[in-house]
Amino acid sequence: MTAAASSYLDDRTSISAVVKEFGRKIFPDHWSFMLGEVALYSFVVILLTGSWLTFFFDPSMTEVDYEGSFVPLKGVEMSAAMASSLDISFDIRGGLLMRQMHHWAALLFIASIGLHMLRIYFTGAFRKPRELNWVIGFVLFILAMAEGFTGYSLPDDLLSGNGLRIIDGMVKGIPVIGTWISFLLFGGEFPGTVIIPRLYTLHILLLPAVIVALIALHLVFVVVHKHTQFAGPGKTNQNVVGVPILPTFAAKAGGFFFIVFGVIALMATFFTINPIWNYGPYDPSPVSAGTQPDWYIGFADGALRLIPPGLEFDFLERTYSFNILIPMAALGLFIVLAMIYPFIEYWITGDKREHHLLDRPRNAPVRTAIGAAGVTFYGVLWAAASSDLMATHFHVAVEHVIHTLQALVFLAPVIAFIVTKRICLALQKKDREIALHGFESGRIVKLPGGEFIEVHEQLDEYERWKLVSYTDYAPLMIRPNSRGKITVAQRARAGVSRWFFEDRIAPVASKDLEVSHDNTH
Amino acid sequence: MSKATNRKNRAGRRGPLATVALLAIGLFFTGGAYALISNGTAEAQSDINSQEMIDEGEKLFAANCATCHGVNLEGSDIAPTLIGVGAASVDFQVGTGRMPLAASGPQGQEKPEQFTDQQVKAMAAYVASLSVGPPIPDPRYLDEQGDAANGAELFRINCAMCHNVAGSGGALTEGKWAPAINSTPAHTYEAMITGPQNMPVFNDANLSPEDKRDIITALAYIKDTPSVGGYALGALGPVAEGLFAWVFGMGAIVAVTVWLTAKSN
Numbered sequence: 001m002t003a004a005a006s007s008y009l010d011d012r013t014s015i016s017a018v019v020k021e022f023g024r025k026i027f028p029d030h031w032s033f034m035l036g037e038v039a040l041y042s043f044v045v046i047l048l049t050g051s052w053l054t055f056f057f058d059p060s061m062t063e064v065d066y067e068g069s070f071v072p073l074k075g076v077e078m079s080a081a082m083a084s085s086l087d088i089s090f091d092i093r094g095g096l097l098m099r100q101m102h103h104w105a106a107l108l109f110i111a112s113i114g115l116h117m118l119r120i121y122f123t124g125a126f127r128k129p130r131e132l133n134w135v136i137g138f139v140l141f142i143l144a145m146a147e148g149f150t151g152y153s154l155p156d157d158l159l160s161g162n163g164l165r166i167i168d169g170m171v172k173g174i175p176v177i178g179t180w181i182s183f184l185l186f187g188g189e190f191p192g193t194v195i196i197p198r199l200y201t202l203h204i205l206l207l208p209a210v211i212v213a214l215i216a217l218h219l220v221f222v223v224v225h226k227h228t229q230f231a232g233p234g235k236t237n238q239n240v241v242g243v244p245i246l247p248t249f250a251a252k253a254g255g256f257f258f259i260v261f262g263v264i265a266l267m268a269t270f271f272t273i274n275p276i277w278n279y280g281p282y283d284p285s286p287v288s289a290g291t292q293p294d295w296y297i298g299f300a301d302g303a304l305r306l307i308p309p310g311l312e313f314d315f316l317e318r319t320y321s322f323n324i325l326i327p328m329a330a331l332g333l334f335i336v337l338a339m340i341y342p343f344i345e346y347w348i349t350g351d352k353r354e355h356h357l358l359d360r361p362r363n364a365p366v367r368t369a370i371g372a373a374g375v376t377f378y379g380v381l382w383a384a385a386s387s388d389l390m391a392t393h394f395h396v397a398v399e400h401v402i403h404t405l406q407a408l409v410f411l412a413p414v415i416a417f418i419v420t421k422r423i424c425l426a427l428q429k430k431d432r433e434i435a436l437h438g439f440e441s442g443r444i445v446k447l448p449g450g451e452f453i454e455v456h457e458q459l460d461e462y463e464r465w466k467l468v469s470y471t472d473y474a475p476l477m478i479r480p481n482s483r484g485k486i487t488v489a490q491r492a493r494a495g496v497s498r499w500f501f502e503d504r505i506a507p508v509a510s511k512d513l514e515v516s517h518d519n520t521h
Numbered sequence: 522m523s524k525a526t527n528r529k530n531r532a533g534r535r536g537p538l539a540t541v542a543l544l545a546i547g548l549f550f551t552g553g554a555y556a557l558i559s560n561g562t563a564e565a566q567s568d569i570n571s572q573e574m575i576d577e578g579e580k581l582f583a584a585n586c587a588t589c590h591g592v593n594l595e596g597s598d599i600a601p602t603l604i605g606v607g608a609a610s611v612d613f614q615v616g617t618g619r620m621p622l623a624a625s626g627p628q629g630q631e632k633p634e635q636f637t638d639q640q641v642k643a644m645a646a647y648v649a650s651l652s653v654g655p656p657i658p659d660p661r662y663l664d665e666q667g668d669a670a671n672g673a674e675l676f677r678i679n680c681a682m683c684h685n686v687a688g689s690g691g692a693l694t695e696g697k698w699a700p701a702i703n704s705t706p707a708h709t710y711e712a713m714i715t716g717p718q719n720m721p722v723f724n725d726a727n728l729s730p731e732d733k734r735d736i737i738t739a740l741a742y743i744k745d746t747p748s749v750g751g752y753a754l755g756a757l758g759p760v761a762e763g764l765f766a767w768v769f770g771m772g773a774i775v776a777v778t779v780w781l782t783a784k785s786n
C-alpha cells in the first residue's frame with residue numbers, strides 16, 4: 001500500500017531523486033556545521049508562532065480604550081495594535097507563551113545566523129565556488145534584522161515607539177531628501193497613523209516571502225556545492241566523507257529540530273521577554289531609562305551613542321547632521337565590506353582554485369585576524385548600546401564608559417588584529433614542531449651516558465594529516481599587462497597581497513618529515 | 522537630557538525665590554493637611570510633634586548630624602543647610618539609611634538604617650520645629666488603593682526617564698544614578714516632595730497628592746504582582762534579554778550540537 005502510494009507520488013513528482021540527494025547528504029561531523037540548521041529551525045518556529053499571532057493581532061493605529069484584564073492599563077487610551085498585543089498577552093489562552101516563543105526564537109534566529117556566518121568566515125568556506133552563497137547568506141542576515149526590527153515595532157508600545165523615533169531621526173538626517181522620505185514612510189508627521197499597518201505588511205508578507213525564497217536558494221546551493229569538510233585522512237578537495245544521513249542519522253537530524261524547538265519553548269515558559277505592559281502605549285513624550293533595541297540592532301544604537309555631540313552644521317538654510325551621517329556611513333561601509341569579503345580576498349590572493357576543504361583558522365592568519373578585528377569592532381559598538389547599564393552595574397560614570405568605548409572603537413580592532421595574527425602564527429609553529437618531532441610525552445629517560453632526555457612521541461598518521469595538509473600561498477607577483485605596463489591597481493594589489501601573506505609558516509612537506517624522522521630514529 | 526532637568530531643578534531649589542515658593546508650599550501643605558486631619562491621624566500627628574520628641578530629636582541631631590549640618594541646621598562646607606527641608610526630607614534621608622552620610626561619592630547611597638523609626642521621627646520633628654518644610658505625608662495617600670492606571674501613566678511620563686518604566690533604575694550623568702525603587706510608600710512620597718539629591722521636586726502643583734497616591738499604587742502593583750511572563754531578568758529590558766538569549770539560549774543549543782556531532786564521529 002505505502003509502496004504503491006509512494007510510487008504513485010514518485011511517478012508524478014520524481015520526489016525520490018530529491019529524497020535520495022538529501023538522504024545521501026553527510027551528517028555533519030563538526031558541531032559548527034549545524035549552526036545553519038539552528039537558524040533554519042528557529043526560523044520554522046518563528047513562522048509557526050508568527051502565523052498564530054496573526055490570528056489575534058490587529059495592525060491598526062485606531063485609538064481605543066483598553067478594557068482587558070491588566071489593571072494598571074485599564075481605561076488607558078492606546079492603539080488597537082497595542083490593545084490587541086495586550087489581549088494576546090493576558091486574555092487569549094496560550095497567547096503570552098506564543099508571543100514569548102516568537103520573540104525568543106527571533107533573538108536566537110539572528111544569533112545563530114551570526115555564529116553560522118562566523119564559522120563560514122573563519123574556516124574560509126566562502127571561497128570559490130561558494131562566494132555567491134555567502135552573499136545570499138549575508139542578504140539573509142540583513143533581512144533577518146529588518147524582519148526583527150519591524151516585528152519589534154508592531155505592538156506600538158513605548159519602547160518600540162522610541163525605536164521608530166530613532167529611525168525617523170536617522171531618515172530625517174539624510175540631507176535634502178530626508179524629511180520627504182520620513183513623511184512618505186510615516187504618511188505625514190511622525191508617528192502618524194499608517195506606520196504600523198505598513199510595517200505589518202513588510203513583517204508578515206514581503207520580508208518572510210523573500211527570506212523563504214532566499215533560504216531555499218541558499219540550501220539548493222549547499223546541495224549543489226556539497227558541504228565543505230575539514231582536512232582529514234581520505235578527505236580531499238574532490239570528495240565528501242562521512243556517514244550519510246539516511247538511514248542512520250535521519251532521526252537524529254529530525255530530532256534536532258525538536259531540540260531547538262524545545263529550548264525556545266523552555267525559554268518562553270520561564271523567562272519574560274518584552275513585557276509591553278510595563279512599557280505602556282507609545283506616547284512621544286516619555287522615554288524610559290534603559291531604552292534599547294533588541295540585541296541585533298544594538299550595534300547601530302551603539303554607533304549613535306558613541307558619536308561625539310556638536311557635529312551639526314547649517315548650510316544654505318539646511319541642517320547637516322553629521323552625528324547621524326557619520327555612523328550611518330561607517331556602518332554601511334562595514335556591512336558592505338563584510339558582504340563582499342570573498343571577492344576582496346579573491347582580489348588579494350588571486351586564488352582561482354575551488355576549495356572544498358576548510359582552512360583551520362590558524363592556517364589563514366591574516367584572514368582570521370581581519371575577522372577578529374571585525375568582530376571586535378562590532379562588539380565595541382554593541383557594548384556601547386548598553387553603556388548606561390554598564391555604568392549602573394559597575395558603578396562608573398556613563399561619560400567614562402562612553403569615552404573608553406570611543407577610544408576602543410578605534411584601538412581594539414587594531415589590537416585584536418595584531419594579537420590574533422600572533423596567536424595564529426604561534427599555533428602554526430607549534431603544529432609544525434609537533435608534526436616534525438612529535439609531542440613531548442612527559443617521559444624522561446636516562447641515556448647510558450648519564451644524559452637525560454624527554455621522549456618525544458610521534459603522532460599517528462591521522463593526527464599528522466590534520467596538521468600538515470593545508471594549502472600554502474605565495475603573494476601575487478606583479479605582471480605587466482598586455483601592453484607591457486604595470487598599472488597602479490596592480491601595484492596596489494601586489495602590495496596588499498604581500499601584506500596578506502608576508503608572515504606565514506609553510507606547511508610541513510613530506511620531504512621535511514622524512515628527514516626529521518631519520519634523525520630521531 | 523536628565524542632566525538639564527537636574528541642573529534646572531537644583532538651581533531652582535536653591536534660588537531665593539524657590540525657597541520662598543517652597544516655604545509657601547510647605548505652609549500651605551501643613552495648613553491644608555492640618556485642616557484635613559481627622560480623628561485617628563490627629564492623635565498620631567500631635568504625638569509625633571510633641572515636645573519630648575523634639576527634645577529627643579535635638580539630642581540625636583547634635584550627636585549624629587551637627588558636625589556636618591551645623592547645630593542650627595545652618596549647614597557647612599561639606600553639607601547643605603537643612604533649613605526648610607522639612608520633616609519629610611529627614612524621614613526620607615535617615616529612614617532609607619542615606620544619612621548620616623557615610624563615604625563621599627557621587628551620591629549618598631541607601632544603606633541599612635541606623636536609627637529606630639522612633640528616633641528618625643524625633644529628628645524629623647526637631648528639624649521641622651526650627652523651620653517649615655514638607656511634613657511627613659498623610660497616611661491617606663499611602664494606602665496603595667489609588668488608580669493604578671493613572672499612576673502608571675504619570676510614572677512613565679515623570680519618572681521613567683530616570684528610574685526605568687518598571688522602576689528598576691537607570692544611569693544619570695557623572696556617575697550618578699537613579700536607584701531601583703523598592704521603597705515604602707512613605708519614602709516614595711517623601712522622595713517626590715523633597716527631591717533627594719539629583720531627583721527633581723514634584724510639588725503639589727506638578728503632581729497632586731492624589732496623583733502621588735496613584736503613582737504609589739502603580740509601583741505597589743508592579744512590586745506585588747508576580748511577573749506574568751516568567752522570571753523578569755531584572756526588568757532591565759532588551760540588553761538583559763539579549764544577554765540571556767546568547768548565554769543560555771545559544772549556549773544550550775551549541776552544547777547540543779557539540780554532543781550530537783561528537784556521537785556521530
Ligand code: HEM
Nearest residue numbers: 033035036037039040117125133134137138140141227228
Ligand atoms: C536565514 C539564515 C540562514 C539559514 C537558514 C542558513 C542555512 C544554512 C544551512 C542549513 C547550511 C548547511 C549547513 C551549515 O554549513 O551550517 C548553510 C551553509 C552555508 N551558509 Fe547559510 N544560512 C543562513 C545564513 C547565512 C549567512 C548570513 C551566511 C554568510 C554571510 C551564510 C553562508 C553560508 C555558506 C557559504 C554555506 C556553505 C557552507 C559550507 O558548505 O561549508 N548563510 N546555510
